[in-house]
Amino acid sequence: MTNRLFDASVAPAAVPEAEAGGPWAYLWWLARIRPWPLVLAAVLGALWMVPLALIPLVLGRAIDEAGQDTGQAGIYLWSLLALGLGVLQALAGAGLIQAAVGAEAHALSVTHRVLMRQVVRLGATLRGKARSGDVAASATADVESIGNAFEVVGRTIGAVVAAVVVAVALTLTSPVLGLAVLIGVPAAVLGIGPLLRPLQERDEAQREQMGIATSQAGDIVAGLRILRGIGGEAGFAERFRRTSQQVRRAGESAGRMEAWLQAAGVFLPGLVTVGIVWLGARLALNGTITAGELVAFYGASAFLTLPVSTATEAAETLSLAKVAAGRICNLLRLAPDTVRPAHPTALPAGALAxxxxxxxxxxxxxxxxxxxxxxxxxxxxxxxxxxxxxxxxxxxxxxxxxxxxxxxxxxxxxxxxxxxxxxILFSGTVREELTAGSARSREALDRALFAADAADVVDGLPGGLDAWLDEGGRALSGGQRQRLVLARxxxxxxxxxxxxxxxxxxxxxxxxxxxxxxxxxxxxxxxxxxxxxxxxxxxxxxxxxxxxxxxxxxxxxxxxxxx
Structure with a gap:
């Protein structure tokens, strides 16, 4: 069932009903219906990040072996171990990319399909329940934000596991330095937290303005001929300019908060690194730790900036995904005006009165x-x-x-x-537009075109039934579009x-x-x-x-x- 569920040949109805109670409920539903890509990405993320964390410790041990003048065997052993860790990291990294992209593709595919199913379910009533711009933005920007959140999960889990491994290893070498890592790294991550709420609010404001602008742009394009006829182009262009400026200002506001978040992701772990290096240097001068251990501590502390920056990226991405999932849930909660009766009555066969x-x-x-x-x-x-x-x-x-x-x-x-x-006429070939995938004969199509007096419209297009129609049939006159719609x-x-x-x-x-x-x-x-x-x-x-x-x-x- 899991393999068929996301096969391209399976109809959208095969996707289970989404949980639209809230953004976190929807994201958890997405993860739960196909968890294996996320699990694989998490395992590979750990295998990719942990070797990177252990390499400074291995190199530090090699330095100590060289300083003890006990022969070359120890140096070769630790060097080979560092090489093995590098190879493991390279292989895990290659697999992580594929697993992360698979998790992202799952989130994108399923969210697109549940949105399409909901749009079909609402039918013509959708126009009165939601702005066209909101629907378009959900199908593009919101879906992409959710996919990005699924892509970052593996790296984030790997970063957490690697940070724990480093903390344990440093604690075994020096309890003082280990305690500094165990306190400093979580403090750096928690220091980013106060910036997330303002970022989420500004992302929501930007998303709202984008929906309004998309709706206005669609209305202008759809009515461009009418606007030209009444001389209203300049007025609507000015209106759209004002709206686009509001989108720009909302984007700049969200961008400033995102910049502060990125700066915090560099500054806070940098403070932790400086503190650990200073403390390690003092311990080395006192003879508490060796020179190799100091190198290991420095490399490990420098490595810790990666988990913190990854956590920062994950926090930002999940914040955007929460906003996007909330918008999608709003669309999924819209109820069609027509509901299936508890005990439907079948219609009689044949023509209906x-x-x-x-x-x-x-x-x-x-x-x-x-x-x-x-x-x-x-x-x-x-x-x-x-x-x-x-x-x-x-x-x-x-x-x-x-x-x-x-x-x-x-x-x-x-x-x-x-x-x-x-x-309306959708984009695609004339044949696809008129038949909508029906298996009825070509003769039936010819009779429909003849009855709608639309055969000449098709014959006048380059390629006939295989001619490409732009969305809305913009290249056709009003009468031509009406005749093709009637033929359909x-x-x-x-x-x-x-x-x-x-x-x-x-x-x-x-x-x-x-x-x-x-x-x-x-x-x-x-x-x-x-x-x-x-x-x-x-x-x-x-x-x-x-x-x-x-x-x-x-x-x-x-x-x-x-x-």
């Missing part, structure tokens, strides 16, 4: 129904008819005779498709297709062709079109007109008037 007792809308199974509704209420009505709990009583909207809130969301997603102006919806061939003003961006001649072809292609399947177009009304099997009229209690509700 749609009925809303509150609005009076009825759409017979296998027929084309056109609903005329004011443009400002079209999205609200589409939400009501396709999303459980979006409005009305719990059983007001029925699909195939089944209350919408009693349908399993997964079955609903496969049987009912809503397509409207909020739909038609190719999916759902049992009930709801279209929101699907021909708003095309001319009348193109609209007439699309209306006629869609009616032919969708014959026998239920299609509901929300529009005020007379061409769609003329082709409909059934038309429902909705006019705003006051409902009891002073609120407005649409009233259905079939014709």
């Amino acid at each position: 749609l009925a809303d007792s509150d609005t009076g809308i009825t759409a017979a199974a296998g027929r084309l129904t056109v609903v005329t509704v004011p443009a400002d209420r079209m999205g609200e009505l589409a939400d009501r008819l396709t999303r459980p709990g979006a409005g009305g009583g719990p059983s007001a909207v029925r699909l195939g005779g089944v209350p919408l809130d009693r349908v399993d969301p997964e079955e609903l997603a496969t049987r009912l498709l809503r397509s409207g102006p909020a739909d 919806a038609l190719f999916a061939a759902p049992d009930l297709l709801m279209l929101e003003d699907p021909t708003a961006s095309v001319d009348a001649h193109t609209e007439a062709r699309i209306v006629d072809r869609v009616a032919t292609l969708r014959a026998g399947r239920t299609t509901v079109v929300l529009t005020d177009s007379p061409l769609w009304r003329a082709a409909a099997d059934h038309v429902v007109r909705l006019d705003a009229e006051p409902a009891p209690g002073g609120t407005d509700r649409p009233a259905g008037v079939p014709s």
Whole structure:
């Protein structure tokens, strides 16, 4: 199970549900579901760091052997031991890199997958629950911060083990110096602690500003053509400039605190080294320790700066990871508007009828129904008819005779498709964009393109179906994008297709062709079109007109008037 869990061919659903109760709970969950890379990195980290700590002690012993004039055997023995420690360190270092990268890749992969699963789970409701910039920043900067924390674990554990080994070895040689190490090193590490909280707060502030700036940049890019049309480029550019300056100031504030943290990581262990060398020199002058032991103490004390600097790096990295994990937990705790009922009811097979007792809308199974509704209420009505709990009583909207809130969301997603102006084109080839990995035939795709009058759009692109689309289809006109989106919806061939003003961006001649072809292609399947177009009304099997009229209690509700 462990090997398959992170295989690239396994669907994201194979990853267990993440623990989103808090940042530390999430990081511990990541470590617990696949601990072996971290365990291996910790073992190799110790094997890499301990030889580095022992080499000064071995060299000091070799110096003492040379001073005793007892022959060359002792010198050769200690020299070979130093060489062996060097070889062990080199091999362990090579393995540590691979294990650390493996632990980092695990954290990156799993966090990306749980985020993607949550985004898919929230669907269209995500836009109203979180800023797009926060989602983008979590998928990039936050995930990277968590990966960095997993990468540093092995080296940190190795540094702790090595520091303990050095302290024990020095204590056996000189209890006074050993006690100085046992007190000085933890004191140096603890001295860094007061800087972590301010760093974390400033990182959080910078992360918040980055999310705002990313959201604004996305909005500007998405609406660039409109901004140019109304002359609003300069105003939005100035707004983004102010936001980017806030991001810069927040980054500078976090950078200053990080610089203080790095300085403390050099200064505090330096003080410990100076103190130990001074004390060792006094003991050597008094004859308490030998010259070789003094060299060993100096080398060991100089080595101790490495564990302290590693601990400083780990503290900083974990601080950033905590902020990142907290942001990711905020996204994971968002609940979709549609939840699976305790006892879902299966939909009947084939075409599905749609009925809303509150609005009076009825759409017979296998027929084309056109609903005329004011443009400002079209999205609200589409939400009501396709999303459980979006409005009305719990059983007001029925699909195939089944209350919408009693349908399993997964079955609903496969049987009912809503397509409207909020739909976008993603980056990729035209074929990938239109088929979304479906195994339906090329003939089915050709029929969908013909019905949406989009065959000429594809033929006009270099490479046809293999042409590359930029995100959002920016290189296409509004009408071309709308026709490709419609072709994608038609190719999916759902049992009930709801279209929101699907021909708003095309001319009348193109609209007439699309209306006629869609009616032919969708014959026998239920299609509901929300529009005020007379061409769609003329082709409909059934038309429902909705006019705003006051409902009891002073609120407005649409009233259905079939014709």
